[in-house]
Amino acid sequence: MKQNFDDRLRDLERSRALKMARSTHAYVRGNTAKFYEWLADSRSAARLPAGPAIWICGDCHLGNLGPIADAGGKVDVQIRDLDQTVIGNPAHDLIRLGLSLATAARGSDLPGVTTAQMIEQMVEGYALAMAEQGEAETPEPNVVRAVRRRALGRRWRHLADERLDDVEPKLPLGKKFWALASDEKAALDQLFEDPAVTALILSLSARDESDRVRLIDAAYWKKGCSSLGNLRFAALVSIGGTRKKPAEYALIDLKEAVPAIAPTGHGRAMPRDHAERVVAGATALAPNLGERMLATHVLGKPVVLRELMPQDLKLEIAQFSRSEATRAARYLAYVVGLAHARQMDASDRASWGRAIARRQSASIDAPTWLWDSIVDLTASHEAGYLEHCRRYALAQAA
Incomplete structure (x- = not known):
């Protein structure tokens, strides 16, 4: 099947547009640039705390976390895509994860109060990682445990x-x-x-x-x-x-x-x-x-x-229940927190953990900067998604 470069590029662009038109959550996953446009232009971004300068994922959404095997076959849930990784502000990973979880919740027809609870649990899970608490404090939700168990039983034939x-x-x-x-x-x-x-x-x-x-x-x-x-x-x-x-x-x-x-x-x-x-x-x-x-x-x-490796799997969650949504938010933020914490000394972990866990609003048990950022981003991505779908439909009709 021979293709020249221009044909290949046109096919890839069509495929990308189709993937992003499937849901708001898919649009969020495929549009990292919009997130960083908001970060550069939004007045809300100016209020973000400056965490220690460490390696961050840079594109920390739900699909970029999952079971990953090490060289010897041991499986852990870690960040699985690092294309956007830079030395930067760890707050950016938290906001992007929160946005991803919020749009996944909306795609599961969960009420807004569940989204608020997810963000609260996300902050708790991340703060636990900064405090070096054991995984027993943050048990795997069923949706994560099921994927990990499937990963552990996989061999070359499954990948093939x-x-x-x-x-x-x-x-x-x-x-x-x-x-x-x-x-x-x-x-x-x-x-x-x-x-x-x-x-x-x-x-x-x-x-x-x-x-x-x-x-x-x-x-x-x-x-x-x-x-x-x-x-x-x-x-x-x-x-x-x-x-x-x-x-x-x-x-x-x-x-x-x-x-x-x-x-x-x-x-x-x-x-x-x-x-x-x-x-x-x-x-x-x-x-x-x-x-x-x-x-x-x-x-x-x-x-x-x-x-x-056969054990490498992404978290594909078609539907969240209310209880699973909050447990997943806590656990996945804990995973991201561990990735950040292993790069910090005890002093940085303690000070950054306190900044993350500090309650700053009477209406939600989460930092105001995090909640306001996720609300602002959810609104802009919903609008961007609808405009993307309009353009995709016009292109298909043409």
């Missing part, structure tokens, strides 16, 4: 069933995988001869460092939402293989690292190379993921390479 036509080593060209251009194929052939790439792949799952890693198939991958239009490749590799022991297979994700939209903090230097920035942020925020990533280049562009 989802991504491939069969467990046999071939990428099925069609709606998701597209044939490579000749220069892309040559670049990937060369990349998988790189000793650094081989070393990373062999470092996972207790593999033998003497095994041969061989690229056996690759394709352009139509995947994600905000990343559509940038380089994205899937690569199938074989590992080892003898008469007595069959080869193992692995699916490798290669994703272009683009400049971050998120504003950066002052006083700490970040890597100038965007792939190195993403890996550094992942290492700080989501160690399970960071140790499985490599910053490299394809066709002169910075690219992050990582092996997809």
Whole structure:
């Protein structure tokens, strides 16, 4: 299935527009730029507290959290997408998570009072992480526990069933995988001869460092939402293989690292190379993921390479119940809090924890700056979503 670059880009733009038209929550997930436009222009943003300058996710919405396996297969719920990671203000992650939870609640037809309770629980969960409380204090909600249990039982065959036509080593060209251009194929052939790439792949799952890693198939991958239009490749590799022991297979994700939209903090230097920035942020925020990533280049562009593990799953919550919504808000904010807290010393954790937990309103048990920000953002994204749907409908009619 051959496609030139312009055809590919038009198809990707249509796919992105369709994804974002499905719901307000999908629009929030796919439109990081609107969040940071608000942050730059809104008077509310001027009232935000300045937390310690640490690595933040930069795009901390519900779909970017989930079970992640480390190099040895241990599974933890962590941040799973770090494209926008920068050294910045941790308050930005809290607001974006709150916005995502609020729009998910609205999509589940939950009343506004439940959203208020979710934000209150979110603040409590985050403050617990700053106070270094144990996970027993913040039990997993059922929706998270179900995904984690499913992750623990997954093996290569499950990943192959989802991504491939069969467990046999071939990428099925069609709606998701597209044939490579000749220069892309040559670049990937060369990349998988790189000793650094081989070393990373062999470092996972207790593999033998003497095994041969061989690229056996690759394709352009139509995947994600905000990343559509940038380089994205899937690569199938074989590992080892003898008469007595069959080869193992692995699916490798290669994703272009683009400049971050998120504003950066002052006083700490970040890597100038965007792939190195993403890996550094992942290492700080989501160690399970960071140790499985490599910053490299394809066709002169910075690219992050990582092996997809069967246990890596995103939280896809179609419907929230009232009780599950508040429990999920508390737990997921706790997860984000742990990612932030591990970068702070005891003094910073204590002072930032107090700032987050401080009640500043008689009407809601959460900081006024957080609540007002989420209300303002929810309104602007609802309006933006309706305008996006209008334009999408006009484009379809044309």
